[in-house]
Amino acid sequence: MLRILTGLLLAGLLGAAEYKVGLATVVITPSEPIYLSGYANRTHASEGVSLDIKAKAMVIEDSRGHKIAIVTADLIGFPRSLSDPVTARISQQYGLERSQVLLNASHTHTGPLVGDNLHIMFDLSPQERQVVANYAQKLSGDLVALVGAAIANLEPADISFGNTEAHFAINRREPTPKGMKIGVNPSGPTDPQVPVLRVTSPDGRLRAVLFAYACHNTTLTGEFYKISGDYAGFAQQRIEQAHPGVTAMFMALCGADQNPNPRSTLELAEKHGAELADAVERLKPDQMRRLSGAIRTAFRITDLDFAHHTRETYTARLDEKNVWRVRHAKAMLRTYDEGHPIRHYPYPLQAIAFGKDLVILALGGEVVVDYALRVKKEYGANGLIVAGYSNDVMSYIPSLRVLKEGGYEAVDSMIYYGQPGPYADDVEERIFDAIHKVMKQVGRKPAR
Numbered sequence: 001m002l003r004i005l006t007g008l009l010l011a012g013l014l015g016a017a018e019y020k021v022g023l024a025t026v027v028i029t030p031s032e033p034i035y036l037s038g039y040a041n042r043t044h045a046s047e048g049v050s051l052d053i054k055a056k057a058m059v060i061e062d063s064r065g066h067k068i069a070i071v072t073a074d075l076i077g078f079p080r081s082l083s084d085p086v087t088a089r090i091s092q093q094y095g096l097e098r099s100q101v102l103l104n105a106s107h108t109h110t111g112p113l114v115g116d117n118l119h120i121m122f123d124l125s126p127q128e129r130q131v132v133a134n135y136a137q138k139l140s141g142d143l144v145a146l147v148g149a150a151i152a153n154l155e156p157a158d159i160s161f162g163n164t165e166a167h168f169a170i171n172r173r174e175p176t177p178k179g180m181k182i183g184v185n186p187s188g189p190t191d192p193q194v195p196v197l198r199v200t201s202p203d204g205r206l207r208a209v210l211f212a213y214a215c216h217n218t219t220l221t222g223e224f225y226k227i228s229g230d231y232a233g234f235a236q237q238r239i240e241q242a243h244p245g246v247t248a249m250f251m252a253l254c255g256a257d258q259n260p261n262p263r264s265t266l267e268l269a270e271k272h273g274a275e276l277a278d279a280v281e282r283l284k285p286d287q288m289r290r291l292s293g294a295i296r297t298a299f300r301i302t303d304l305d306f307a308h309h310t311r312e313t314y315t316a317r318l319d320e321k322n323v324w325r326v327r328h329a330k331a332m333l334r335t336y337d338e339g340h341p342i343r344h345y346p347y348p349l350q351a352i353a354f355g356k357d358l359v360i361l362a363l364g365g366e367v368v369v370d371y372a373l374r375v376k377k378e379y380g381a382n383g384l385i386v387a388g389y390s391n392d393v394m395s396y397i398p399s400l401r402v403l404k405e406g407g408y409e410a411v412d413s414m415i416y417y418g419q420p421g422p423y424a425d426d427v428e429e430r431i432f433d434a435i436h437k438v439m440k441q442v443g444r445k446p447a448r
Contacts, residue, residue: 017156017157017158017201017202018062018063018158018159018290018291018292018293019060019061019062019063019156019157019158019159019291020060020061020154020155020156020157021058021059021060021061021154021155021157021159021199021207021208022057022058022059022061022149022150022151022152022153022154022155023056023057023058023059023150023153023199023207023208023247024056024057024146024147024149024150024153025054025055025056025057025146025247026054026055026056026142026145026146026149027052027053027054028053028054028055028073028074028075028139028142029049029052029053029227030046030112030131030135030227032131033045033046033047033131034046034112034113034131034132034135035112035113035122035124035128035131035132036109036110036111036112036113036225036227037076037109037111037112037113037114037117037118037121038076038107038108038109038110038111038118038218038222039109039121039221039222040121040122040222040324040416041222042122042222042225044225045128045131045225046112046225046226046227047225047226048225048226048227049226049227049228050110050226050227050228050266051227051228051229051233051234051237052227053073053074053075053108053111053227053228053229053233054073054074054229054233054236055071055072055073055074055075055139055142055143055146056071056072056073056146056247056249057069057070057071057146057147057149057150058070058150058199058208058210058247058249059147059150059151059154060157060159060295061154061295062293062294062295063294064294066100066294066295066297067096067100067151067295068096068100068101068102068295068297068352069090069094069096069100069101069102069147069150069151070102070104070210070249070251070360071101071102071103071104071143071146071147072104072105072106072210072249072250072251073103073104073105073106073143074105074106074108074111074228074229074232074233075105075106075107075108075111075112075114076105076107076108076109076111076112076113076114076117076118076393077105077107077114077117077389077392077393078103078104078105078114078390078391078392078393079114079115079116079117079392079393079394080346080392080394081115081116081117081136082114082115082117082136082139082140083103083391083392085140086103086140086143086144087101087103087391089140089144090143090144090147093144093148094147094148094151096147097297097299098299099297099298099299099350099352100297101147102350102352102360102362102390102391103143103390103391104251104252104362104387104389104390104391105252105389105390105393106217106229106230106232106233106250106251106252106389107216107217107252107366107389107393108217108228108229108230108232108233109216109217109218109220109221109222109230110220110224110226110227110228110229110230111227111228111229112132112135112227113132113135114132114135114136114139115132115133115136116418117393118416118417118418119418120324120327120328120331120415120416120417120418121324121416123323123327155201155207156201156202157199157200157201157202157207158199158200158201158202158290159197159198159199159290159291159354160197160198160200160285160288160289160290160291161195161196161197161198161288161289161291161354161357161358161383162195162196162198162283162287162288162289163193163194163195163196163283164193164194164196164279164280164282164283165192165193165194165279166192166194166213166275166276166279167192167275168215168231168260168261168272168275168276169190169191169192169213169214169215169216169255169258169259169260169261170184170185170186170188170190170258170259170260170261171184171185171186171187171188171189171190171257171258171369172184172185172188172216172257172258172259173185173188173257173402173405173407173409175405179405179406179407180405180406180407180408180410181407181408182259182407182408184259184261188257189369189370189373190214190258190369191214191253191254191255191258191369191372191373193214193381194211194212194213194276194279194280194283195211195212195253195385196209196210196211196212196280196283196288197209197210197211198285198288206243206246207245207246207247208246208247208248208249209239209246209247209248209249209280210248210249210250210251211235211248211249211250211251211276211280212250212251212252212253212385212387213232213250213252213253213255213276214252214253214254214255214258214369214372214388215231215253215255215258215259215260216255216256216258216259216260217229217230217231217232217252218230218259218260218263219231219260219263219264219265219268219269219272220263220264220266220269221263221264223264224266228269229250230269230273231260231269231270231272231273231276232250232252232273232276233250233273234269234270234272234273234274234277235248235250235272235273235274235276235277235280236248236249236250236273236277237273238273238274238277239277239280239281251385251387252387252388252389253372253385253386253387253388254363254367254368254369254370254371254372254386254387254388255369255388256365256366256367256368256369256388256396256397256409257368257369257402257409258369260272289357289358289383291354291355291357291358292354292355292357293354293355293356293357294355295352295353295354296352296353296441296442296443297350297351297352297353297442298350298351298437298438298441298442299348299349299350299438300348300349300350300434300437300438301346301347301348301349302346302347302349302430302431302433302434303344303345303346303347303430304344304345304347304423304424304427304430304431305343305344305423305424305426305427305430306342306343306344306345306419306420306421306422306423306424307421307422307423307424307425309332309341309420309421311333311336311341313332313420313421314328314329314330314332314333314336315329315333317329318330324415324416325415328415328416328418331418332420335420341420342419342420343420345394345395345419347364347365347392347394347397347430347431347434348363348364348390348391348392349361349362349363349364349431349434349435349438350362350390350391350438351438351439351441351442351444352442353442353443353444356383356443357383358383358384358385359379359383359384359385359439359442359444360385360387361375361384361385361386361387361435361438361439362387362390362391363386363387363388363390363397363431363435364388364389364390364391364392364393364394364397365388365389365392365393365394365395365396365397366388366389366393366395366396366397366409366413367388367389367396367397368396368397368398368399368402368409370399370401370402370428371386371388371397371399371428371431372386374399374432375435378446378447379439379444379445379446379447380447384444394417394419395413395414395417395419395423396408396409396410396413396414396417397423397427397431398410398422398423398427398428399428400425400427400428400429403422403423403425403427403428410422
């Protein structure tokens with residue numbers, strides 16, 4: 001029987017409401033079998049549902065009428081082919097600028113393929129491709145309507161922020177004599193912090209909880225074919241079942257090189273979800289800071305260069321036995337044939353500040369934990385959420401350390417994402433140059 005959580009029901013902090021908050025939820029479970037994303041060893045479409053997947057929106061308006069929309073979803077990611085048209089429609093219909101809309105995916109590996117994301121992972125039939133295309137089209141409409149629904153129910157609210165911790169994530173980059181492999185590395189860097197936003201009505205009634213964690217959503221491995229949100233989905237469900245009417249939202253942080261430990265059973269996904277929900281519960285309202293002040297936003301695109309490649313880089317792979325490397329080589333050769341080999345990628349960064357109390361820094365792609373740890377070192381860990389998997393998921397984003405070490409996150413994963421190869425050595429510094437600029441735009445200065 002689900003243990004009733006109590007701490008989240010305590011009275012809200014005193015004082016007049018600083019913001020207005022609107023909330024909305026939509027079930028985005030596919031209506032027909034569809035290929036699940038994240039594991040290349042899957043050979044057929046989904047087989048039922050363990051837990052419905054959902055998208056949720058939190059729209060926050062400050063006293064000046066400046067709004068932001070945070071959209072979370074139980075998805076592998078928001079590829080640019082989806083996020084660009086969705087945010088453009090949101091802008092057109094609801095007047096929100098690009099910097100005012102944050103899309104964050106939980107990166108569940110028991111969710112559907114989304115558009116052209118990770119398209120080299122599977123060789124789909126025309127009928128299977130059509131199922132994926134139909135799902136992406138419906139999802140786009142659902143996301144736009146979701147933001148509109150949240151805007152329509154804006155109500156006065158207090159927002160408080162704090163941090164707790166969970167400890168089931170472990171660094172997965174295991175060094176071996178033959179190089180890095182995906183395994184278990186207890187001595188590798190991790191980030192156990194669980195940032196929490198708590199939304200209450202002026203009378204103290206709990207309305208929403210947004211919480212985040214830096215860990216791959218991969219308790220359920222490639223042999224699982226039922227749709228679910230993995231541990232993040234179970235954590236949200238646990239909180240919402242304990243508090244009817246409350247919206248629980250999960251954001252994925254910089255956990256690209258972190259895996260749940262242990263994993264590979266449904267029971268473990270539920271267990272990790274319970275641990276995360278209980279960690280949120282341990283954070284009492286009197287341990288949190290009430291947010292105040294104007295909302296400021298910044299959004300920036302910075303070009304990331306790929307390491308040098310030539311046509312010969314790919315022609316040399318055509319006779320290999322690895323079907324994914326051959327499929328990738330053919331795709332890259334087509335870009336040469338068409339006269340536009342891929343040399344750069346437009347990488348998105350976003351910052352949202354609540355007065356001087358909190359900044360949410362949202363980075364695109366599968367970001368390794370080094371980025372969050374460096375941002376916290378440079379800017380201080382207080383009042384800061386560093387998210388990955390935001391606005392676009394084009395590839396893994398390695399730090400220079402990870403890039404030099406090699407392995408899946410630095411090199412091999414680029415095949416499945418359809419990128420030409422690893423990034424150039426200046427990837428971390430290019431991203432941090434852009435981080436410094438968006439942080440400056442929203443008024444956050446480096447710690448002294």
